[in-house]
Amino acid sequence: MTLDARPITRDTVPALIGLSVRADQRDLVSANVKTLAEAAYEPGAVVWGLWDRDLPVGLMAMVNPDGVRQHGPHVQTGAAYLWRLMIAADCQGRGYGAAALRLAFVAARGWGAKHLVTGVNDVPHGNLGFYLRHGFLSTGVVEEGDLLLVRDLAQ
Secondary structure (H helix, E strand, O other), X not given: OOEEEEEOOOOOHHHHHOOOOOHHHOOOOOOHHHXXXXXXXXXXXEEEEXXXXXXXXXXXXXXXXXXXXXXXXXXXXXEEEEEEEEEOHHXXXXXXXXXXXXXXXXXXXXXXXXXXXXXXXXXXXXXXXXXXXOOOEEEEEEEOOEEEEEEEOOO
């Protein structure tokens, strides 16, 4: 497995918006088409397609620290925000999610961020455990229905 985060292009949009999570996960992450549409209006947002060679496997959206400042009082100053991470249903369980997090850590550090923040829908079928296994800690803060998590990028 070789996971790359690539910029979105006109040629890659159809393949990426065609990806979806399992039916029981649709309440956990927005559809890729929504992420791509919202990114144009989200200050500091960057969206990448996640690819294993020629296979589209997911989508990752982040907000750089300058954009994060506009997200309100609960997100730390100097933090980057992992806004969306989706791995397609048929690609889950192969290590792509963990590899995508490593790419997110590199991107955030490249922006000079000290922390990476994300939000999860804390439900029994949710992905909280995935993030905790990868070094995120709960802040105890719920914002817009999501439990905010933070990871120290010095780890």
